[in-house]
Amino acid sequence: MKSFWTVVIVIVALAVLGYGGYRVWHHYAWKSTSASVAMTQTTMQPKPTAMIVQNTVYKSVSNPKLGKIMKDPKGMTLYTFSKDTAGVSNCTDKCLTLWPAYTTPSEKGTFPANITIIKRTDGTFQYAWKGMPLYYYSKDKDSGDAYGQGFGKLWWVVKL
Numbered sequence: 001m002k003s004f005w006t007v008v009i010v011i012v013a014l015a016v017l018g019y020g021g022y023r024v025w026h027h028y029a030w031k032s033t034s035a036s037v038a039m040t041q042t043t044m045q046p047k048p049t050a051m052i053v054q055n056t057v058y059k060s061v062s063n064p065k066l067g068k069i070m071k072d073p074k075g076m077t078l079y080t081f082s083k084d085t086a087g088v089s090n091c092t093d094k095c096l097t098l099w100p101a102y103t104t105p106s107e108k109g110t111f112p113a114n115i116t117i118i119k120r121t122d123g124t125f126q127y128a129w130k131g132m133p134l135y136y137y138s139k140d141k142d143s144g145d146a147y148g149q150g151f152g153k154l155w156w157v158v159k160l
Contacts, residue, residue, distance in 0.1 A: 080133070099148070
Protein backbone atom coordinates (compact mmCIF):
# COMPACT_ATOMS: atom_id res chain seq x y z
CA MET A 1 0.00 0.00 0.00
CA LYS A 2 2.90 2.30 0.80
CA SER A 3 4.35 1.98 -2.73
CA PHE A 4 0.90 2.73 -4.22
CA TRP A 5 0.83 6.14 -2.47
CA THR A 6 4.42 6.78 -3.48
CA VAL A 7 3.46 6.25 -7.13
CA VAL A 8 0.39 8.51 -6.75
CA ILE A 9 2.49 11.30 -5.20
CA VAL A 10 5.06 10.98 -7.98
CA ILE A 11 2.34 11.16 -10.68
CA VAL A 12 0.79 14.25 -9.07
CA ALA A 13 4.21 15.89 -8.82
CA LEU A 14 4.83 15.17 -12.50
CA ALA A 15 1.50 16.68 -13.43
CA VAL A 16 2.46 19.85 -11.54
CA LEU A 17 6.02 20.03 -12.84
CA GLY A 18 5.12 19.12 -16.40
CA TYR A 19 7.17 17.23 -18.93
CA GLY A 20 10.51 18.69 -17.72
CA GLY A 21 9.88 17.19 -14.32
CA TYR A 22 9.03 13.88 -15.93
CA ARG A 23 12.40 13.82 -17.69
CA VAL A 24 14.27 14.45 -14.45
CA TRP A 25 12.14 11.93 -12.52
CA HIS A 26 12.48 9.39 -15.35
CA HIS A 27 16.24 9.78 -15.33
CA TYR A 28 16.73 9.36 -11.59
CA ALA A 29 13.80 7.16 -10.49
CA TRP A 30 13.39 4.60 -13.20
CA LYS A 31 16.73 4.16 -15.02
CA SER A 32 15.08 1.27 -16.83
CA THR A 33 17.72 0.90 -19.51
CA SER A 34 21.00 2.55 -20.31
CA ALA A 35 19.51 3.52 -23.67
CA SER A 36 16.75 5.59 -22.05
CA VAL A 37 19.29 7.25 -19.75
CA ALA A 38 21.53 8.05 -22.70
CA MET A 39 18.54 9.42 -24.63
CA THR A 40 17.49 11.56 -21.66
CA GLN A 41 20.99 12.96 -21.23
CA THR A 42 21.38 13.88 -24.88
CA THR A 43 17.96 15.48 -25.17
CA MET A 44 18.59 17.67 -22.14
CA GLN A 45 21.78 19.18 -23.63
CA PRO A 46 21.39 22.64 -25.15
CA LYS A 47 21.59 22.60 -28.91
CA PRO A 48 24.51 24.52 -30.40
CA THR A 49 23.60 27.61 -32.36
CA ALA A 50 25.55 29.04 -35.24
CA MET A 51 26.89 32.52 -34.67
CA ILE A 52 26.59 34.56 -37.82
CA VAL A 53 28.85 37.56 -38.07
CA GLN A 54 27.67 39.82 -40.80
CA ASN A 55 30.18 41.98 -42.65
CA THR A 56 28.61 45.44 -42.64
CA VAL A 57 31.60 47.23 -44.20
CA TYR A 58 31.87 45.66 -47.64
CA LYS A 59 30.70 42.84 -49.85
CA SER A 60 32.43 40.82 -52.52
CA VAL A 61 30.72 41.00 -55.90
CA SER A 62 31.60 39.29 -59.17
CA ASN A 63 32.13 41.70 -62.05
CA PRO A 64 32.27 40.17 -65.56
CA LYS A 65 35.30 42.29 -66.56
CA LEU A 66 37.15 42.72 -63.24
CA GLY A 67 36.45 39.51 -61.32
CA LYS A 68 35.61 39.69 -57.61
CA ILE A 69 35.62 43.27 -56.46
CA MET A 70 34.80 45.16 -53.26
CA LYS A 71 31.61 47.17 -52.90
CA ASP A 72 30.04 48.94 -49.97
CA PRO A 73 26.89 47.42 -48.44
CA LYS A 74 24.71 49.44 -50.86
CA GLY A 75 26.60 47.98 -53.82
CA MET A 76 28.77 50.96 -54.78
CA THR A 77 32.28 50.15 -56.04
CA LEU A 78 35.25 50.99 -53.80
CA TYR A 79 38.67 52.19 -55.00
CA THR A 80 42.22 52.79 -53.79
CA PHE A 81 44.53 55.64 -54.83
CA SER A 82 48.12 54.87 -55.89
CA LYS A 83 49.46 58.08 -54.29
CA ASP A 84 48.24 56.99 -50.84
CA THR A 85 50.47 55.15 -48.42
CA ALA A 86 49.35 52.65 -45.81
CA GLY A 87 47.33 54.54 -43.20
CA VAL A 88 47.56 57.92 -44.98
CA SER A 89 45.15 59.51 -47.45
CA ASN A 90 46.67 61.91 -49.98
CA CYS A 91 43.33 62.73 -51.59
CA THR A 92 42.20 66.13 -50.27
CA ASP A 93 40.30 69.22 -51.43
CA LYS A 94 39.33 68.93 -55.13
CA CYS A 95 40.40 65.31 -55.20
CA LEU A 96 37.72 64.51 -52.59
CA THR A 97 35.06 66.11 -54.79
CA LEU A 98 35.72 63.57 -57.53
CA TRP A 99 36.77 60.73 -55.19
CA PRO A 100 34.74 60.90 -51.95
CA ALA A 101 36.26 59.04 -49.02
CA TYR A 102 34.44 55.97 -47.69
CA THR A 103 34.02 57.26 -44.16
CA THR A 104 32.73 55.95 -40.85
CA PRO A 105 31.51 57.98 -37.87
CA SER A 106 33.93 56.35 -35.44
CA GLU A 107 37.21 54.49 -35.28
CA LYS A 108 35.76 52.09 -32.74
CA GLY A 109 34.15 48.79 -33.57
CA THR A 110 34.80 45.32 -34.78
CA PHE A 111 35.79 45.11 -38.41
CA PRO A 112 36.33 42.29 -40.92
CA ALA A 113 39.83 41.01 -41.60
CA ASN A 114 42.02 43.49 -43.51
CA ILE A 115 39.70 46.43 -42.75
CA THR A 116 41.11 49.21 -40.59
CA ILE A 117 40.19 52.81 -39.88
CA ILE A 118 42.47 55.74 -40.58
CA LYS A 119 42.11 59.27 -39.25
CA ARG A 120 42.18 61.84 -42.04
CA THR A 121 43.84 65.23 -41.65
CA ASP A 122 40.36 66.84 -41.44
CA GLY A 123 39.58 64.66 -38.39
CA THR A 124 37.15 62.30 -40.12
CA PHE A 125 37.57 58.52 -40.09
CA GLN A 126 37.97 56.54 -43.28
CA TYR A 127 37.84 52.81 -43.98
CA ALA A 128 41.02 51.24 -45.33
CA TRP A 129 41.70 47.89 -47.00
CA LYS A 130 45.05 46.41 -45.98
CA GLY A 131 45.97 49.90 -44.79
CA MET A 132 45.03 51.65 -48.04
CA PRO A 133 42.22 54.23 -47.75
CA LEU A 134 38.99 53.46 -49.63
CA TYR A 135 37.08 55.84 -51.92
CA TYR A 136 34.06 56.09 -54.19
CA TYR A 137 34.16 57.51 -57.70
CA SER A 138 31.61 60.33 -58.05
CA LYS A 139 30.70 59.31 -61.60
CA ASP A 140 29.60 55.82 -60.49
CA LYS A 141 25.86 56.31 -60.14
CA ASP A 142 24.56 52.72 -60.01
CA SER A 143 25.68 49.65 -58.13
CA GLY A 144 27.00 48.04 -61.33
CA ASP A 145 29.27 50.97 -62.21
CA ALA A 146 33.07 50.82 -61.96
CA TYR A 147 33.98 53.74 -64.21
CA GLY A 148 36.92 54.78 -62.05
CA GLN A 149 38.96 51.64 -62.75
CA GLY A 150 42.40 52.69 -64.01
CA PHE A 151 41.53 56.41 -63.99
CA GLY A 152 44.76 58.36 -64.61
CA LYS A 153 46.60 55.10 -63.93
CA LEU A 154 46.19 56.03 -60.24
CA TRP A 155 42.76 54.73 -59.18
CA TRP A 156 41.98 51.05 -58.87
CA VAL A 157 38.97 48.95 -57.99
CA VAL A 158 39.70 46.83 -54.92
CA LYS A 159 39.97 43.24 -56.16
CA LEU A 160 39.29 40.43 -53.69
